[in-house]
Amino acid sequence: MVGAVGSQPVYQIVKARMLDRIRSGKLGYGTLLPCEKELAVEFGCARLTVHRALRELAEEGYLERRRRAGTRVAARASLGLHLSVPRVDDEVQARGKVYRYELLERQAQHPPQDVADAFGLVSGAKALHVICRHWANDRVFQLEDRWLNPEAVPNALDQPFVHLGPNMWLLQNVPFSDVSHEIAAAAATEVEAGWLDIAPATALLQIRRRTVWQGRCVTVASLSHPCDQFSLVSSPGP
Amino acid sequence: MVGAVGSQPVYQIVKARMLDRIRSGKLGYGTLLPCEKELAVEFGCARLTVHRALRELAEEGYLERRRRAGTRVAARASLGLHLSVPRVDDEVQARGKVYRYELLERQAQHPPQDVADAFGLVSGAKALHVICRHWANDRVFQLEDRWLNPEAVPNALDQPFVHLGPNMWLLQNVPFSDVSHEIAAAAATEVEAGWLDIAPATALLQIRRRTVWQGRCVTVASLSHPCDQFSLVSSPGP
DNA sequence: TAGTGGTCTAGACCACTTT
């Protein structure tokens, strides 16, 4: 039974069968599982194979594992969820609509205090402020309001952002970075409403994104969607 | 050098060092990495150890791996993000406020069509409708509007939900289940505004949750927060 | 067809924590 990989890896079979027992309720909250060695005997495989299955189940929140104390079915106290935020052009095209990018403003300006702090700029220094729209057919799908740190991405100052949006440009020109997100609702201001071509105070779904590279904040962006145009859907769990 | 676990597992060291090379830009988009065997020699460890490091980096979106073709630095096309939705009472208490639960309505009613379809109910059948509020000090933090499928959780019909909210009751009484989420913004209706004690048409951040157990929809819930009270923040990545 | 990643094994030692 060496490498008996019929179609599915053994660790996935073990994982699926244990998951069944958990989901069906056969193994209730807090139930102590047999140790890895015993399960390895039961499934007729090596302990490492069982270990991988149980490790992944623990990472997915189904099990809690502690040395010596053993493995127990976790009490699901909070729910994690995975969202994938696609590129806006992909998202629009996935809906069968025509995507169009439009630059509205591009100017070096004094950033608001929170942005200046995030960028670590001396007071009085300017940053690059870009505002643009992403269209789906003849409606504005997303309003992008972005600040770029001139010290972190000096190249950005040379970019017109007329045809290529800053989002896409950053993806192509900044190495892998840490990104943190905040999802919020907000009422559209007068100005935002004008840009989005909706009534003032309409509810917006906002994604606020901060990109950090090597300890330095490169850019902050606020991506606003009219509430009737967009919602975030969790990716199906494993 | 058997099990040379000084403080950190070897696979994590390998992972961290490869991640550094990616984040720093030393390894740019599309760069082909040495094969696992070579890296194992470089790091002085077994191939499986390298394999685990690279596998996890690939799962996190940094690398793309294909048999025969090798391992390349991925182009980050879309950004995934992890949100954890804590229990509402934990969330309130984490803000240093006093949590209070309040039941508003609890009634067997004809559900709207989309809920009836999700539950697989014959037309004319009723479902349990529960509306309740979650307070933080003297403000409503969350309005919960929930339907329960009487065929999936008949016990729920016996629950008063006066002191224990349906959310908590379900966590304790339904085995592990599949949960899908939708995050949206919406304007508060007149009725919602009254319950939330805010002005009508105020922007709300809504979490819509659907819980499925063994192929059957158990409950659907809409959790609404006034936009100034709450936003979702991505958990820091690994 | 050759070379890459994907998985598996048997055995080992270590780290942690309950008893």
Add this chain to the structure above:
DNA sequence: AAGTGGTCTAGACCACTAG
């Protein structure tokens, strides 16, 4: 003190796919 999970190794075969 003992038993659990966490990691590591050396070697092996398999599955996929670029050349």
